[in-house]
Amino acid sequence: MTRIPFESMYEVVTDAFVRAGMNQSDAETCARVHTESSCDGVYSHGLNRVARFVDYLQRGWVDAKAKPAPVKKLGVIEIYDGGYGPGILNAFFATDRAMAIAAENGVGIVTLRNTTHWMRGGTYGWRAADKGFVAISWTNTESCMPSWGGKNPRLGNNPFVMAVPRKKGHIVLDMAMSQYSYGKLQVTRLKGEKLPYPGGFDKDGNLTSEPGPIEQSMRILPTGYWKGSAFAILLDTLAAVLSEGLPTNRIDQIGRGSCTGCSQVFIVFDPRQLGGEDFTDQVADSVADYVNGSVPAEDGREVRYPGQSTLRIRADQRANGIIVDDGVWAEVLKLAGREG
Amino acid sequence: MTRIPFESMYEVVTDAFVRAGMNQSDAETCARVHTESSCDGVYSHGLNRVARFVDYLQRGWVDAKAKPAPVKKLGVIEIYDGGYGPGILNAFFATDRAMAIAAENGVGIVTLRNTTHWMRGGTYGWRAADKGFVAISWTNTESCMPSWGGKNPRLGNNPFVMAVPRKKGHIVLDMAMSQYSYGKLQVTRLKGEKLPYPGGFDKDGNLTSEPGPIEQSMRILPTGYWKGSAFAILLDTLAAVLSEGLPTNRIDQIGRGSCTGCSQVFIVFDPRQLGGEDFTDQVADSVADYVNGSVPAEDGREVRYPGQSTLRIRADQRANGIIVDDGVWAEVLKLAGREG
Numbered sequence: 001m002t003r004i005p006f007e008s009m010y011e012v013v014t015d016a017f018v019r020a021g022m023n024q025s026d027a028e029t030c031a032r033v034h035t036e037s038s039c040d041g042v043y044s045h046g047l048n049r050v051a052r053f054v055d056y057l058q059r060g061w062v063d064a065k066a067k068p069a070p071v072k073k074l075g076v077i078e079i080y081d082g083g084y085g086p087g088i089l090n091a092f093f094a095t096d097r098a099m100a101i102a103a104e105n106g107v108g109i110v111t112l113r114n115t116t117h118w119m120r121g122g123t124y125g126w127r128a129a130d131k132g133f134v135a136i137s138w139t140n141t142e143s144c145m146p147s148w149g150g151k152n153p154r155l156g157n158n159p160f161v162m163a164v165p166r167k168k169g170h171i172v173l174d175m176a177m178s179q180y181s182y183g184k185l186q187v188t189r190l191k192g193e194k195l196p197y198p199g200g201f202d203k204d205g206n207l208t209s210e211p212g213p214i215e216q217s218m219r220i221l222p223t224g225y226w227k228g229s230a231f232a233i234l235l236d237t238l239a240a241v242l243s244e245g246l247p248t249n250r251i252d253q254i255g256r257g258s259c260t261g262c263s264q265v266f267i268v269f270d271p272r273q274l275g276g277e278d279f280t281d282q283v284a285d286s287v288a289d290y291v292n293g294s295v296p297a298e299d300g301r302e303v304r305y306p307g308q309s310t311l312r313i314r315a316d317q318r319a320n321g322i323i324v325d326d327g328v329w330a331e332v333l334k335l336a337g338r339e340g
Numbered sequence: 341m342t343r344i345p346f347e348s349m350y351e352v353v354t355d356a357f358v359r360a361g362m363n364q365s366d367a368e369t370c371a372r373v374h375t376e377s378s379c380d381g382v383y384s385h386g387l388n389r390v391a392r393f394v395d396y397l398q399r400g401w402v403d404a405k406a407k408p409a410p411v412k413k414l415g416v417i418e419i420y421d422g423g424y425g426p427g428i429l430n431a432f433f434a435t436d437r438a439m440a441i442a443a444e445n446g447v448g449i450v451t452l453r454n455t456t457h458w459m460r461g462g463t464y465g466w467r468a469a470d471k472g473f474v475a476i477s478w479t480n481t482e483s484c485m486p487s488w489g490g491k492n493p494r495l496g497n498n499p500f501v502m503a504v505p506r507k508k509g510h511i512v513l514d515m516a517m518s519q520y521s522y523g524k525l526q527v528t529r530l531k532g533e534k535l536p537y538p539g540g541f542d543k544d545g546n547l548t549s550e551p552g553p554i555e556q557s558m559r560i561l562p563t564g565y566w567k568g569s570a571f572a573i574l575l576d577t578l579a580a581v582l583s584e585g586l587p588t589n590r591i592d593q594i595g596r597g598s599c600t601g602c603s604q605v606f607i608v609f610d611p612r613q614l615g616g617e618d619f620t621d622q623v624a625d626s627v628a629d630y631v632n633g634s635v636p637a638e639d640g641r642e643v644r645y646p647g648q649s650t651l652r653i654r655a656d657q658r659a660n661g662i663i664v665d666d667g668v669w670a671e672v673l674k675l676a677g678r679e680g
Contacts, residue, residue, distance in 0.1 A: 074446035074613055076416060106414035107449060134581060150634025150643040162574035164581060173574040175567050197547075197565060205637055207537075219637075223564030225537060227515050230646035233627060234502040234513040240623045241474060241504060244615040247623055249630040267607070273414055275584040283580045283587055287573060290589040294490025297545055297559075303490040306570035 003321030004329065010035040013050055015336035020057040021064045022086070030088045037120040038322050041313040044183040045120035047324060050332050052258065053086075053117070061256050062086055062116045068093045071113070071244060076105045079243055082115030084260065091118040091137075091264060092127070098268035099133050106273045110266045113245025117259040122174030122310075124266065125163030129170035132277065134269040137161040140236040141259045142251045145178050145220040148229035151205070153218055156248045156262075157181070158235040163307075165271070166284035172307035177232035179221045185211035239263040343661030344669065350375040353390055355676035360397040361404045362426070370428045377460040378662050381653040384523040385460035387664060390672045392598065393426075393457070401596050402426055402456045408433045411453070411584060416445045419583055422455030424600065431458040431477075431604065432467070438608035439473050446613045450606045453585025457599040462514030462650075464606065465503030469510035472617065474609040477501040480576040481599045482591045485518050485560045488569035491545070493558055496588045496602075497521070498575040503647075505611070506624035512647035517572035519561045525551035579603040 013034050017027035030053075038046030056062040066085030070078065078097060082090040094110040101108025118124070118139055128135035141156030157176040164171045180199040188195055189211040198207040200214035200221045207221075214220055222228030240247035245263030246254075254261045271280040287305065294303035317323065333339055353374050357367035370393075378386030396402040406425030410418065418437060422430040434450040441448025458464070458479055468475035481496030497516040504511045520539040528535055529551040538547040540554035540561045547561075554560055562568030580587035585603030586594075594601045611620040627645065634643035657663065673679055 072614070077446050077609075077614075079614070106417050107447075109447060134578060136578075146637070147631045147634050147643050147645075149637055149641060150631070151637045152635045154630055154634050154643075162571075162578060164574065164577045171574060171577055173570045175571060179564055179567075201637070223567045224519055227519075227563045227568075230513045231502075231515060233631060233645055234504065234511060237504045237511055237624055237627045238474060238476075238502060240627075241611050241620050242609060242614060244619065247627050247630075249626050269417075269582060271581050274412070274417075274419070274582060279584065280581050284577055286589050287577045287580075287587050290494055290587075291487045291490070291573060294487050294494050295492045297486070297489055297491045297541070301489060303487050303494075305487075305573055 002324055002326055002329065004324050005321050006035060006039055006318055009038065009047070009322055009324075012332060012336045012338060013047070015338070016050055016054055016332055017057075019335065019337055020054040022057070023064075026064070026086065026089055029092065030086055033088050033119060033123055035322070037123065038324070039314055039317045040310050041317070042120050042122070043325075044181060047328055047332060048183070049119060051335060054335050056116070056258065056260070061260055068112065076101050076107055077109045077111070079111045079113065082112045084114055084116055087116040087118040087259065088123070090115040091124055091266075094264065094266045095124045095127055095135070095137070095268070098266040099128060099131055102133060102268040102270040106270055108268045111239075111243035111245070112264040112266075113243040114261055115264055116262070118264065120174065121159035121161045122172055125161040125172045125174060126170060128268055129163040129165040129172065132165050132270070132272060134165065134271050135161065135163045136267040137265060138235050138239060139259065139264040140239040140248050140251065140262050142257050143248050144182065145218075145222060147233070148222060148226040151201070151217075151219055154248075155222070155229060155232040156236060156251070158232045158239075160231075160235060164284050165280065166288065167281055168285065168288070169311050170307055171284055171288060171305055172310070175223070177222055177228045177235070179223045179228070182215065182220070185215050185220070189215065239265050342664055342666055342669065344664050345661050346375060346379055346658055349378065349387070349662055349664075352672060352676045352678060353387070355678070356390055356394055356672055357397075359675065359677055360394040362397070366404070366426065366429055369432065370426055373428050373459060373463055375662070377463065378664070379654055379657045380650050381657070382460050382462070383665075384521060387668055387672060388523070389459060391675060394675050396456070396598065396600070401600055408452065416441050416447055417449045417451070419451050419453065422452045424454055424456055427456040427458040427599065428463070430455040431464055431606075434604065434606045435464045435467055435475070435477070435608070438606040439468060439471055442473060442608040442610040446610055448608045451579075451583035451585070452604040452606075453583040454601055455604055456602070458604065460514065461499035461501045462512055465501040465512045465514060466510060468608055469503040469505040469512065472505050472610070472612060474505065474611050475501065475503045476607040477605060478575050478579060479599065479604040480579040480588050480591065480602050482597050483588050484522065485558075485562060487573070488562060488566040491541070491557075491559055494588075495562070495569060495572040496576055496591070498572045498579075500571075500575060504624050505620065506628065507621055508625065508628070509651050510647050511624055511628060511645055512650070515563070517562055517568045517575070519563045519568070522555065522560065525555050525560070529555065579605050
């Protein structure tokens with residue numbers, strides 16, 4: 001276990017992306033997001049995704065040069081075609097455009113079709129909240145889990161994000177529709193541990209907390225059983241309808257995985273034009289305080305609001321360096337041409 | 341077990357509401373919703389809620405005469421104060437107003453503060469989809485479950501609704517944030533059965549599928565453990581911020597239960613002005629077909645999209661009468677002045 005300073009990781013990842021064909025400015029933007037996600041502890045969509053993103057650039061599955069192209073404008077709604085450009089750049093464009101529309105109209109809605117993996121969904125919630133906006137965003141994905149009652153993959157994990165700005169720390173939800181990610185299953189299996197709660201079915205249809213049999217069956221559990229399954233179906237349908245884009249079943253036909261061809265929705269409100277900044281803060285504080293004031297189920301354990309832990313991990317890793325897996329870091333150094 | 345024809349139930353419930361102080365027209369509107377919910381199999385917010393709604397009218401906790409009053413208009417967003425009027429009437433007003441705004445602008449957003457229980461959330465999704473609109477709606481509620489990691493109630497079950505219109509049958513999600521409702525716990529306990537999956541913690545903090553110990557501890561499980569807890573927190577915060585209304589912690593201070601003083605959000609899109617009716621139908625059909633085409637986990641069992649079962653129950657009970665619990669029906673007959 002090594003700790004790498006934020007700026008060092010940022011520079012290395014930037015170099016890796018430049019070597020894969022991105023221009024310096026775009027590479028820096030994407031590298032900053034991967035580094036920030038790692039700094040926040042979300043390695044699955046940070047450092048651990050650098051190699052796969054480079055691979056997709058090299059295959060041409062992500063088009064480093066594509067820019068979002070306008071498809072339709074309808075009042076406060078704008079639809080763009082992502083042209084299979086880098087998902088982070090497309091999603092930044094959409095978030096920023098939605099904020100600009102919201103600044104003028106109270107609400108802005110931007111949808112993206114034919115885009116690629118946006119990496120960590122929470123990125124766009126934190127970005128909007130940092131500028132004082134309320135955000136609701138989601139993406140569909142290729143299928144990775146069965147519908148409730150089925151046993152072959154039919155649903156994406158379709159991450160869903162909600163964010164409310166708050167001076168003492170934004171309240172941010174970043175929630176995929178599977179109870180656990182395949183990344184979590186893998187990490188748990190490699191440690192020889194069990195999942196804290198059942199995460200799927202084995203090949204015989206028994207609910208299990210053992211990660212290995214779930215990875216084999218691909219019968220990963222929707223969050224909340226039938227509920228996460230239903231929510232995933234609606235998020236998928238709405239994303240495709242509102243972006244005039246592809247639903248999961250068509251993304252599966254493309255068959256490139258990793259959200260290639262996905263549809264995304266960005267709904268942004270400006271609370272300064274509604275109850276105002278102080279009112280928003282009062283509401284958000286009262287919610288956070290109420291949660292924090294819970295009687296803990298285990299003595300001495302805090303009860304936290306969504307986003308609270310992130311701020312602590314971020315502060316620690318900003319100050320002391322970002323903990324990395326040595327193998328993953330070595331691979332990224334190699335992609336950046338820094339080995340030896 | 342008795343079956344009551346739709347129109348008979350509708351007339352009886354109308355009479356009960358008129359006797360409780362509503363005018364004929366409002367009573368008919370509310371009675372139709374309670375009857376439709378029962379017809380769709382959602383008794384918890386249909387026939388089984390008639391007595392409590394009557395009680396709230398009689399106590400003056402629901403003001404039969406209140407009408408939604410405009411608070412603010414900001415482009416396609418409108419905020420109304422529900423004045424503690426009947427939740428169904430307020431939510432119908434909000435849904436219809438959001439559809440009218442969406443018909444002109446592609447999207448319409450109406451929020452309600454100081455309203456009361458909207459009964460079955462799905463009502464407003466089905467209503468919008470019946471008129472060809474896409475809808476996203478939610479409400480906050482008084483607290484009924486602990487935050488993840490806590491053991492006293494701090495979160496509402498905050499039902500969340502999404503609907504997409506489809507000629508062959510709308511796709512509709514109606515999802516509360518607890519894994520099971522207290523109603524489901526009660527019904528399961530009375531049958532002497534266990535829940536199909538763990539539904540909460542007993543007083544010693546052990547996860548259990550036995551309904552009784554969960555009812556006692558009030559440690560009902562959020563759907564998907566920490567995920568449903570986080571989602572409930574964000575739905576609450578956004579509902580209060582966007583309606584300039586009350587979050588759960590303030591609703592708890594009112595202390596009247598049953599969503600008295602709650603905040604609601606209605607976001608409606610007109611897909612006819614986006615990809616068009618045929619495109620929306622194609623997307624929705626492809627999603628429904630993909631789900632229906634799953635390999636079933638149990639031989640001979642269908643894998644269904646959200647809303648599919650509802651249509652079958654509805655068709656059966658419309659044709660053959662609505663199955664009622666004899667005790668509940670007798671109570672409603674009495675409230676309608678029909679006993680003996």
